[in-house]
Amino acid sequence: MFFQQIFEEKLAQYAYLVGCQATGEAIIVDPMRDIQRYIDIAEKEDLKIVAVAETHIHADYLTGMREFAEQGVKMYLSDEGNADWKYEWVIGSNYDYQLLKDGDEFAIGNIKFTVKHTPGHTPEHISYLLADGATTDEPMGILSGDFVFVGDVGRPDLLETAAGMQGVMEGSARVMYQSIQKFMDMPEYWQVWPGHGAGSSCGKALGAIPESTIGYEQRFNDSLKAATSEQAFVDYILEGQPEPPLYFARMKRDNKKGPKILGKLPQPKNMAVAQIIGEVRMSQAVILDTRERTEFMNGHIQGSLLSPLNKAFNTVAGSYIRETEKIFLIIEEKNVEEAVKDLIRIGLDKIAGYVTPDQLKKFENEGGELFTTETIDFKKAEEYLGEEKAYLLDVRTSSEFKEGHIPGSLNIAHTRLLDRMADVPDDKPVMISCQSGARAAAASALLESKDFVVKYVDDLIEEWMEADSEH
Numbered sequence: 209m210f211f212q213q214i215f216e217e218k219l220a221q222y223a224y225l226v227g228c229q230a231t232g233e234a235i236i237v238d239p240m241r242d243i244q245r246y247i248d249i250a251e252k253e254d255l256k257i258v259a260v261a262e263t264h265i266h267a268d269y270l271t272g273m274r275e276f277a278e279q280g281v282k283m284y285l286s287d288e289g290n291a292d293w294k295y296e297w298v299i300g301s302n303y304d305y306q307l308l309k310d311g312d313e314f315a316i317g318n319i320k321f322t323v324k325h326t327p328g329h330t331p332e333h334i335s336y337l338l339a340d341g342a343t344t345d346e347p348m349g350i351l352s353g354d355f356v357f358v359g360d361v362g363r364p365d366l367l368e369t370a371a372g373m374q375g376v377m378e379g380s381a382r383v384m385y386q387s388i389q390k391f392m393d394m395p396e397y398w399q400v401w402p403g404h405g406a407g408s409s410c411g412k413a414l415g416a417i418p419e420s421t422i423g424y425e426q427r428f429n430d431s432l433k434a435a436t437s438e439q440a441f442v443d444y445i446l447e448g449q450p451e452p453p454l455y456f457a458r459m460k461r462d463n464k465k466g467p468k469i470l471g472k473l474p475q476p477k478n479m480a481v482a483q484i485i486g487e488v489r490m491s492q493a494v495i496l497d498t499r500e501r502t503e504f505m506n507g508h509i510q511g512s513l514l515s516p517l518n519k520a521f522n523t524v525a526g527s528y529i530r531e532t533e534k535i536f537l538i539i540e541e542k543n544v545e546e547a548v549k550d551l552i553r554i555g556l557d558k559i560a561g562y563v564t565p566d567q568l569k570k571f572e573n574e575g576g577e578l579f580t581t582e583t584i585d586f587k588k589a590e591e592y593l594g595e596e597k598a599y600l601l602d603v604r605t606s607s608e609f610k611e612g613h614i615p616g617s618l619n620i621a622h623t624r625l626l627d628r629m630a631d632v633p634d635d636k637p638v639m640i641s642c643q644s645g646a647r648a649a650a651a652s653a654l655l656e657s658k659d660f661v662v663k664y665v666d667d668l669i670e671e672w673m674e675a676d677s678e679h
Contacts, residue, residue, distance in 0.1 A: 268554075448607040531557075603621060
């Protein structure tokens with residue numbers, strides 16, 4: 209049996225390529241939309257992907273199921289959950305597919321898959337027990353998707369906090385508790401292959417280790433240890449979950465109703481700075497600047513958004529850009545393809561053009577106007593607050609804010625800010641802060657693009673609060 213975990217760092221997502229070397233057949237589980245990466249790995253191992261499977265309707269990225277289906281690859285996907293949690297784009301289509309219920313089995317060559325319905329994160333969620341049929345029919349592990357992670361379980365609040373379904377998070381948490389009881393009865397030696405790792409927004413305490421075992425998680429997973437009773441688990445799992453990125457609702461919708469067929473990757477063209485400025489003025493478009501925050505604050509095109517090309521890139525871009533908006537990038541030439549892949553994975557396909565930082569510098573040197581953002585520290589922020597000359601907006605999560613904050617500050621998580629502009633006062637300048645300045649930088653650019661007068665707080669809040677408490 210060939211088995212490879214494929215990691216996408218920015219989304220902290222794991223897909224799995226499982227192949228039968230005897231027959232040369234393979235399956236990919238939970239693929240993202242740019243499927244060529246999986247095909248290339250399979251071909252390198254003399255395997256052909258003949259099937260694709262999914263654990264649930266994802267919220268954090270667009271599925272690659274449809275891209276594979278367009279190539280005639282058979283799909284295996286859940287038929288659990290009620291009518292609201294079906295793959296509408298698949299059922300009744302001409303694609304090659306099989307709907308799965310708890311206990312169903314299928315095989316790829318000698319490899320046997322057994323379906324376990326594991327709801328809680330979502331109603332239709334299934335996991336796959338994996339057995340190497342050439343050796344035994346007994347499972348060796350579980351592809352757990354967003355059911356059980358290393359160190360955590362899938363958050364049951366997203367249907368409410370991300371998808372907007374009111375009053376369902378507690379019920380989902382109770383369903384998750386029941387699913388956990390099944391997990392606790394599984395053999396300790398089984399391996400656990402999760403759908404996400406540390407950095408994902410699909411849980412609050414995911415570990416960085418890529419795989420685990422049933423026994424290890426039973427002993428050391430805090431979310432499982434909290435399940436001493438149903439109510440104890442519900443209280444624990446719903447407490448402190450971070451606000452989800454704004455684009456999660458869109459991913460749920462598109463993965464359920466059908467993601468657009470991508471085909472080839474967008475090919476944005478290199479443009480002049482003046483061209484991009486003109487395009488933005490004349491159309492529904494945004495400029496997404498991927499430089500580091502200090503460079504941005506010292507000089508950027510008016511109205512630009514900021515999202516450095518790091519682990520938070522998808523989260524910020526997905527939370528600050530509407531799917532209808534055309535995108536122009538400020539980016540190094542060598543990073544264009546990486547950014548394009550990141551954006552299409554979250555359904556932002558309208559990537560029209562780019563300019564490089566060198567082009568931007570040349571534009572400035574030749575008399576073009578760039579704008580700066582005032583940068584301050586927490587000492588200055590408290591002075592402004594005390595003199596009532598500005599508001600302070602803390603863009604950390606609500607749980608971080610509750611643990612400690614500057615008195616008088618307002619809290620809106622940076623991932624929800626675009627939809628809460630009406631809650632930000634605009635009669636005075638707004639100072640934007642977070643824990644280290646990274647999230648505040650992106651939020652400052654967003655507010656500036658909406659015509660707020662902004663002062664960016666580039667400072668460490670913990671150091672300032674510790675120093676402040678000593679006086």
